Amino acid sequence: MSTPPEKSEDKGPSRNFIQQIIDTDRVASKNNGLVRTRFPPEPNGYLHIGHAKSICLNAGLAHEFNGEFNLRFDDTNPAKEEQEYVDAIMEDVRWLGADWEDRLYFASDYFDQLHAWAVRLIEAGKAYVCDLNADQMREHRGTLTEPGKECQYRMRSPEENLDLFERMKAGEFPDGSRTLRAKIDMASPNLNLRDPVMYRIKRAHHHRTGDSWCIYPSYDFTHGQSDSIEKVTHSICTLEFENHRPLYDWFCESLGIYHPQQIEFARLNLSYTVMSKRKLLQLVTEKHVGGWDDPRMPTIGGLRRRGYTSAAIRSFCDRIGVAKAASTIDMAWLEDAIREDLNQHAPRAMGVLRPLKVVIENYPEGEVEYLEAANHPQNPEMGTRTVPFSRELYIEQDDFKEDAPKKFFRLSVGREVRLRYAYFITCTDIVKDSSGNVTELRCTYDPATQGGNAPDGRKVKGTIHWVSADHAANAEVRLYDHLFRVENPNDTPEGGTFLDHLNPNSVEQIANAQLEPALAAAQPGSHFQFERNGYFFVDPVDSATGKPVFNRTATLRDTWAKLSKR
RNA sequence: UGGGGAAUAGUGUAACGGUAGCACUACGGACUCUGAAUCCGUCAGUCUAGGUUCAAAUCCUAGUUCCCCAGCCA
Numbered sequence: 001m002s003t004p005p006e007k008s009e010d011k012g013p014s015r016n017f018i019q020q021i022i023d024t025d026r027v028a029s030k031n032n033g034l035v036r037t038r039f040p041p042e043p044n045g046y047l048h049i050g051h052a053k054s055i056c057l058n059a060g061l062a063h064e065f066n067g068e069f070n071l072r073f074d075d076t077n078p079a080k081e082e083q084e085y086v087d088a089i090m091e092d093v094r095w096l097g098a099d100w101e102d103r104l105y106f107a108s109d110y111f112d113q114l115h116a117w118a119v120r121l122i123e124a125g126k127a128y129v130c131d132l133n134a135d136q137m138r139e140h141r142g143t144l145t146e147p148g149k150e151c152q153y154r155m156r157s158p159e160e161n162l163d164l165f166e167r168m169k170a171g172e173f174p175d176g177s178r179t180l181r182a183k184i185d186m187a188s189p190n191l192n193l194r195d196p197v198m199y200r201i202k203r204a205h206h207h208r209t210g211d212s213w214c215i216y217p218s219y220d221f222t223h224g225q226s227d228s229i230e231k232v233t234h235s236i237c238t239l240e241f242e243n244h245r246p247l248y249d250w251f252c253e254s255l256g257i258y259h260p261q262q263i264e265f266a267r268l269n270l271s272y273t274v275m276s277k278r279k280l281l282q283l284v285t286e287k288h289v290g291g292w293d294d295p296r297m298p299t300i301g302g303l304r305r306r307g308y309t310s311a312a313i314r315s316f317c318d319r320i321g322v323a324k325a326a327s328t329i330d331m332a333w334l335e336d337a338i339r340e341d342l343n344q345h346a347p348r349a350m351g352v353l354r355p356l357k358v359v360i361e362n363y364p365e366g367e368v369e370y371l372e373a374a375n376h377p378q379n380p381e382m383g384t385r386t387v388p389f390s391r392e393l394y395i396e397q398d399d400f401k402e403d404a405p406k407k408f409f410r411l412s413v414g415r416e417v418r419l420r421y422a423y424f425i426t427c428t429d430i431v432k433d434s435s436g437n438v439t440e441l442r443c444t445y446d447p448a449t450q451g452g453n454a455p456d457g458r459k460v461k462g463t464i465h466w467v468s469a470d471h472a473a474n475a476e477v478r479l480y481d482h483l484f485r486v487e488n489p490n491d492t493p494e495g496g497t498f499l500d501h502l503n504p505n506s507v508e509q510i511a512n513a514q515l516e517p518a519l520a521a522a523q524p525g526s527h528f529q530f531e532r533n534g535y536f537f538v539d540p541v542d543s544a545t546g547k548p549v550f551n552r553t554a555t556l557r558d559t560w561a562k563l564s565k566r
Numbered sequence: 567u568g569g570g571g572a573a574u575a576g577u578g579u580a581a582c583g584g585u586a587g588c589a590c591u592a593c594g595g596a597c598u599c600u601g602a603a604u605c606c607g608u609c610a611g612u613c614u615a616g617g618u619u620c621a622a623a624u625c626c627u628a629g630u631u632c633c634c635c636a637g638c639c640a
Contacts, residue, residue, distance in 0.1 A: 014580040014588080042640050077639060134638060143636055145568050179638055189569040191636050200638035219640045243570055243635050264571085266633090271577090277640095319589065321579045325572050326633050333578080333590055343603060350600095378603070409601065418599060452599050463599045531600045560601045 016322040018057070018263055022065060022234060025261075031233045035067030038105075038232050039093065040223070042074045043085035043207070045277040046292045047092045047300045049313070049334070050268040056317035057265070058236055059098035070230055071100035075108045076222050078206035086207065088292075092300040096310050107217075107226045108208045114217045114225060115169070117255050118180060118198055122161045126254055127198060128154055129164035130181045137179075140186070141194050147187035148194040154183065168201055171214045175201050182221075184250065192247050196220050224248040227260040235260045238267040239324065268320065269328040272482035273298045274489050274498055288502060289483070293541070295551050296483040296506050306480065307527060307537025307553030308334075312341040331482065335554050342527055342535045342553065347375040347382055350420065350465040351515040351530035351550075353477060355394035357440045357469065360425060363391040368468070371451065373421040387516050389422050392469040394514045396532075399464040400441060402430065407563060409462035411441065417462040420531065424449040424460055465531050473520035477513040477536070477550045481506050513550070522548045532556065 015023065026033045037058040041051065062069035071093055075081050093100070121127040130153045132140060142148035156164075165180055167173065180199035188194055198221040203214045224247075227235045235248075242264045252259040269275060274283075275298060283289050283297070293301035303313065316337035320329050350373075370386040395411070404412035411417050416426040423445040431440035448455050452463075485503040492498060515530075522528065524540040534555040542549045 016579085020582090040640090044640080074640065080639075137638075138636075141636055143568085147568090148636090176638065181638095191569080194636085197638050202638075216638095218638075223640085239571070240634055241640090245570090266572085319578085321589095323572090323579070325578095327578060330577050330590070336590065339602090348600080374599095377600080407601095420599060460599090462601080465600075529600085529602085532602070533600090556600075556602050558601070563601080 017324070018061065018234070018236065018265065018322055019064070021261075021263060022061065025233075026065070034233055035062055035065035036070065036231060036233045037062045037067065037236060038070035038072050038227065038230060039098065039100075040072045040074045040107075040226075040237075041089050042077070042080070043082060043089060044077070044080040045085060045281060047089055048275055048277075048280065049270060049298045049300070049303065049316075050275045051092075052096055052300060052313050053268040053317050053320070053322075054236070054238070055093055055096055055098045056314055057322055059096075060318075061234070061236075067233070068103065069098060069100055070103040070105055070232065071098075072105040072226060072230065073107065074219065074223065074226070075106055075206070075208065076217050076219060077202075078204040078209075078216065079202065081207055083207045088301070095304065096300065097314060103230075105226070105230060106208055107222050108206060110222070110226055110229055111209060111213060111217070113229065114222060117225060117257075118165065118217070118221070119162065121182065121198075121254060122165060122180075123158050124254070125158055125183070127161065127180055127182050128156050129161050129168065130154070130179050130195075131177070132179075133176060137197075141191065142186070144191070148191075150186045154186075154195070165199075168199070168215050169213075171203075173201055175203055175214075177201060180215075182247075182250070184247075190243060190246060192220070192244050193250070196247060220244060220247050221251065224251050224260070224262070225255070225257065227262075228252055228258045231258060232260045235262045237262060237264055239264045239326070240267075264324070265322050266324055266326050269326070270298060270331055270334065271328055271487040272331045272484050272489075274484070279498060282499075283483075286499075288499065295478070295480055295539075305537075305539065305541065305551065307342075307535060307551055308338050309341050309345075309527075312338040315341065328488070338535070338554050339556075342529065344379075346527040346529045346535055348373075348377070348531050349516055349519055349528045350387065350467055351475075351477070351513055351519065351528075351533060351536070352394045352396050352465065352467050352472075353479075353510055353513050353530075353533060354397040355512075355514045356397045356400055356438070358393040358395050358425070358443055358466070359440060360391050360393070360443050360445045361428070362444045365391055367391065368471075371421050385518060387421065387518075388468045388471040389419075390468045390470055393419070393466045394469055394472060395419075395441075395464055395466045399462075400427070400438065402438060409560075410464055411443075411462070416460050417464055418449070418452050418460050419466045420463050421452055422450075422466065423447070423452070424454060465533075467514045467516050469514070471517045472514040473517050474512050475515050475519065475548055475550060476542075477510040477552065478539075479508040479510065479552045481508075519548065520546055522550075524548070527553070529556075 059069045140149045179197045181195045184193045186194050199215045245262050293305045295306035368390045372384050376382040399410040411427050425443040425445045427443050429442040433439050483506050484501045486501045489498040489501040522538045524538045524543045535553040536550040537553050539549040
C-alpha cells in the first residue's frame with residue numbers, strides 16, 4: 001500500500017521509524033527476514049479513519065517487505081461484541097484494499113490454547129485465583145504514587161488454584177466473584193504489572209463461542225499470545241499500549257513461546273471531528289447524525305458514503321507519516337487527498353445548486369440545440385456529451401451581482417460572460433420581486449460565439465455554468481461541512497461536552513437543484529465534478545432509479561470566495 | 567510528588583555528528599472555456615539553559631511543556 005522504497009542511491013523517500021526497525025531486523029536476519037503484521041480490531045463498533053491509518057500501516061508494511069498481513073478480531077469481551085460489527089469491519093478493511101487472503105483469525109479461536117497456557121502458569125506458580133471483588137481489587141492496587149498490597153489469596157498453592165480455576169470454568173461461582181491473576185509485582189511502578197487479571201467470570205453469549213465459556217481471558221492475556229500463535233513478527237499498536245509492553249513480554253517469556261515485537265505509534269487525530277468510539281457511538285445513539293455511515297462521520301462507512309475513494313484514503317495515510325509524537329492532522333489534508341483523486345477521475349457535469357432564471361431575449365422561443373461538452377477537459381479520452389440549450393436557463397445565484405466590483409468576473413447588468421460550452425451572453429436587465437430580490441435576468445446572446453469561442457477574438461473574463469430550464473433534472477443535493485465548528489471538539493470548558501461544539505450547519509439539503517438532464521440517470525456510487533461547485537457522489541442508500549441524491553464530497557478550491565471575504 | 571512516552575515552520579513529517587529538506591495550509595504571480603487543475607515564487611522551524619566537539623536537531627547534564635497508565639474494556 002505504501003510506496004516501496006525507490007532504487008535511487010542518493011536520497012530515497014523518507015522511512016518512518018517502524019520501517020527503519022524492520023530494515024535493521026532484516027539486516028540481522030531476525031525472523032529469517034520475514035515480516036508478518038496484523039490488524040486486530042475489537043468487533044464492538046465501526047472502523048474510522050484512525051483505524052485506516054493502522055490498516056494501511058500494517059498492510060503496507062507486509063506488502064513492502066513481501067510479507068503477510070492478517071486480520072484478527074480481538075473478541076474477548078462478549079458483552080460488547082457482535083457479529084454485525086465483524087461483518088462491517090471485514091467489508092471496510094477489504095474496501096480499503098488490505099488483503100488478508102486466507103488469514104482471517106479470531107482470538108476466540110484460541111480460547112482452548114489460552115486456557116491451557118493459563119493452567120501452565122498456575123502450575124508454575126505464576127498465576128493465582130483471587131477472591132477479591134472489583135472494589136477490593138481497586139483498593140489493593142494502590143495508586144500512581146503508592147504501591148499496591150498483596151492480598152491473602154496470593155499465596156494459594158498451585159493445587160488449590162488449579163482446582164479453583166477449573167471450578168471457575170465449570171461455572172460454580174457467580175460473575176465477578178473471582179479472577180485469575182498473574183503473580184507479578186504488587187509494588188511495580190507500572191500498574192499493569194500489579195498482578196493483572198488474566199481471566200474473569202462473565203456469563204455472556206459470545207458471538208462465536210456461544211455459551212460454551214463463562215470465563216473470558218483479558219486483553220493482556222490474549223493479545224500477545226494471539227500474535228505469537230500467528231507468528232506475527234511486528235505487532236504494531238498505538239501509544240496507549242506502551243505501558244502494556246512489559247506485560248506482553250512477560251507472558252511470552254513466562255510461557256516460553258514465540259515472542260513477537262510490539263511497536264507503538266501515535267494514533268491519528270483529525271481536526272474538526274472526534275475519533276473515540278465512545279463519542280462516535282454517542283453521536284449515533286443520540287441521533288446527532290443519521291447513523292454510523294452518515295457522510296459527516298469520520299468512519300470508513302461515512303467517508304465512503306460521502307464519496308471518498310479508498311485510493312484517496314490510502315494516499316492520505318501515506319502522506320501523514322508515522323511517528324511517536326501525538327499529533328492532530330488538519331482536515332484539509334484529507335480534503336486534498338480526495339480532490340487529487342477525483343480531479344483526475346471524476347467526469348465533469350453542470351449542476352446549478354441555487355438557481356436564478358435567465359431569459360435570452362434574442363434566442364428563438366421553442367428552439368433547442370444540443371451543444372458538445374467535454375467530460376474531462378484534461379483527459380479527452382473520457383469523451384464528450386451533449387447538453388441542451390434553449391431560451392430559458394438557470395445559472396447560479398452567486399454568478400450574478402447587481403453591484404459588481406471590478407474583480408467580479410461574472411454577470412452583472414451590461415457585462416458579458418461565457419456560458420460554458422455555449423455562448424457569450426450579456427445581461428441587459430433584471431427583474432425583481434416586491435421585496436427587491438432579483439428573480440430573473442434578461443440577457444442577449446451572440447450567435448457567433450456558439451460553442452464558446454468568439455470569431456472576432458474578443459475575450460471574456462468569466463465562464464459560468466448553466467442548465468436549460470425546460471430540460472433540467474431536479475435532484476436533491478446535500479452539502480456537507482465539518483461536523484464540529486472548532487478544530488478540537490474535545491477541548492471543552494468545565495461542565496461542557498464535545499457536543500456543545502456540534503456545527504448546526506454541517507449539512508444543508510437542497511431539495512431542487514437543477515442539473516443537466518443526463519444526471520437524472522446517474523448511477524448510485526458514481527462520482528462527478530459539478531464544474532465550479534465541487535465533487536459529488538450519488539448516494540448509494542437514498543438514491544432511487546431516476547432519482548439520484550447527490551452528496552457533496554468536497555468543494556473545489558474557491559479563490560473568489562476568499563477574495564470576496566476581504 | 568510513581569512509571570512510561572514525546573517535543574523540528576501554522577499543521578504534519580525527514581535529516582541518525584557535517585548545507586535543516588518535503589508535503590499541507592497561508593500569501594503572491596503565470597496560465598485558463600471550471601476564479602478548478604497545472605506551473606512558478608514568498609513567508610515561516612530545531613522547547614529552554616548549560617556542556618562535549620573543528621562541527622550538535624542529532625551526544626551529555628539540568629529544566630520546561632504535552633500525552634498515556636489506578637476497568638474483572640481493548
